[in-house]
Amino acid sequence: MPSSSRSPHAETFPGGTPAASQIFTTVLSQGPLTRLELARRAGLSAAAVTKAVRPLIESGYLVEDADAGARPALGRPANLVRVDGGRALFIGLKLTGDEIIGVLTDLCCRILLARRLPLADRDPKAVLASTAEIVGELLTEADGYGVRVVGLGIAASGDVDRVEGVVRYSPFLEWNDVPLAELASSVTGLPVTVDNDVRALTVAEQWFGAGVGLADFAVVTVGAGIGCGLVVHGRVVAGAHGVAGEIGHVTVDPNGPLCHCGNRGCVEAIAADPAIVARIREATGVEVADSAEAVDLARRGDAGAREAYARAGEAIGRGIATVANLLGPELVLISGEGLAAYDLFAEQIRDAFAAAAFGSAAQCDVQTRPLPFEEWARGAAATAIQSFITAPN
Template identity: 70%
Template sequence: MRTTLPEAFPAHTPAVPQIFTIVLSHGPVTRAEIARRAGVSPAAVTKAVRPLIEAGYLVEEAGEDLPPALGRPANALRVDGGRALFIGVKVTGDSAIAVLTDLRCRIRVTRRASLDDRSPDGVLATTGELVTELLVEAEGFGVQVRGIGFAVSGDVVRTDGTVRYSPFLDWRDVPLGERAAAATGLPVTVENDVRALTVAEQWFGAGAGLTDFALVTVGAGIGCGLVVGGRVVSGAHGVAGEIGHLSIDPTGPPCHCGNRGCVEAIASDPAIVREVRARTGIHVADAAEALALARGGDTAARQVYARAGEAIGRAIGSLVNLLGPERVIISGEGLAAHDLFADRIQDAFTVSAFGTAARCEVSTHPLPFEAWARGAAATAIQSFIGSDSRSGGSGWR
């Protein structure tokens, strides 16, 4: 692998990451609008954008259709996506997907590989091959790769790149960031996969423009990314948003976390498969077969999905009561069964939400699997531009 360190983001004032992120997620945008969104003076905006324009990260373009500000032409600023490249890697229990993106997090190349060995050495070997392929692809763009992001399920310490616990990989205290950086010679950011996906959705997706929202993912597990006051939060101990481990039914099925009746133990794909087998006596091989059985009219299988929807809806209700987000976005591969549990999610949420909290919009937003790797790339971009604060903050209004 290439070991030449990429050049740093231009030296800047503390406002630069904030202002750059505003242009990244809302551009083209005028200086006046940047100042309004950032809550800073026009002079501070001018001071921040000058080195970014000189370095080629921001481009100024005439804004004929934009109103003039204070008698001056309202030229708009946008990010030059081709100025830098990043790699994002999403690791699951059985596969890895890697993407090459530009500075605007647009996917340019995608690579996939199965994981035959889930050990840290095995995962690093497999993902290393994918990264090497993408570094070769990057040479064709004539632009340097500035960083790599890894997205892994479980308890991840972003500040030092340690995976404290990943249930699907059966990892504990793995220094993934340190090992990947040593292997690639590039800056590496490691983040929980749902929080990484939330960053991408906050900047470019269904959460763009919102200061408070939640992204709930359903599938192999039940995850939740939180944006509060414009920042993706991880909490004091790095596990904020773990609604999959809310105990909905204390007498319910055991969860791998050690508790009973967790949302994940009821509504995740593996939990649904186990329950369908138990209730029907039919050995469905996977989530696809369980789904086909339910859609085929099997009453017991349909009841399993209804129960899953109720658990998800109750968890969302608790989340909305606590944080009061503007929107809850449901995504993940588990949305394949949306037609079987959507009504139960909405009904349970409505019953659980207190007062005006019920006004929160609950919507679905299917995403391709590449979006998870794109989220990993988004965290690498965060680190590069210096917007990854200790709270996990990534964006501003």
């Protein structure tokens, strides 16, 4: 096995076929599994599983634990197959308007190290310089593991074209049409996957988190913006134009405040942190500086502040109901930094969802899942793992 983490582009996944990628992904997200369980869950024949598993074991990506499986009624124990998480390393970056959050993960997307680097400038050149700095720091740390870093994932807010690796529009970074994958690869020497940050978080939840084994679920994020990642029939969907799941721009009040997208009464124009702060300033005359001060004012019982959060909760509940009505997911996870104020609008979210969800869509399980930005960076690493596994040889 190569020893240096600084030898980019030298490692390719030995799968070679869609079936092998599918089998490996199944073991990665649901393993360890016996070959029989693997065939059943992947919907493949035992022969196809055996053929695909062999090169993955020979190359060290899968490990067979002899005598570790459950013993059938007759015959020898069924050996378990699992992923060797230490076989390869990945880096994930979450870009915000103020900082870069970076993580080093293993092949099972377990965070080994985390770093943060402030952004003094949002210009693409400055962000690329900071990207090179934090990646270089993580690569140096990775040398101690004696395993190659084989991919870099970057997650950014807004309209992101994963296929082309281009950030079409990011309101928080103030970017338009930045070919981030190409630029980041040139300064880091690593294969780069770029995706929308909420979709990246959704990939991590699908493969390694609360969505494992679910065919249909959604991740809704609240905070500086309102985002939504969708898993439909077992696949994270981006839509024909890369903006599927934009519930932040679903209109819930046609006479509501103007949104930065140009429409009125979008969920984001009512329920994103900046919108709540603006509403509180307008209603109370108090110059709250940020969402932390807004939360504090509401918790101290200020009527105008509490009304702003109640209104936000109603908008979020309606947005989630729209997702449930259209797609019928088994589960909706609510996450994001805005959960710090969840106690202020939880009741309104539940009531609005119940009122707007149609029929059996109301049976959708709605849960909260607080996730720090390191978990969003882990989502970026998950997209790099995904790209590595599915890339054609």
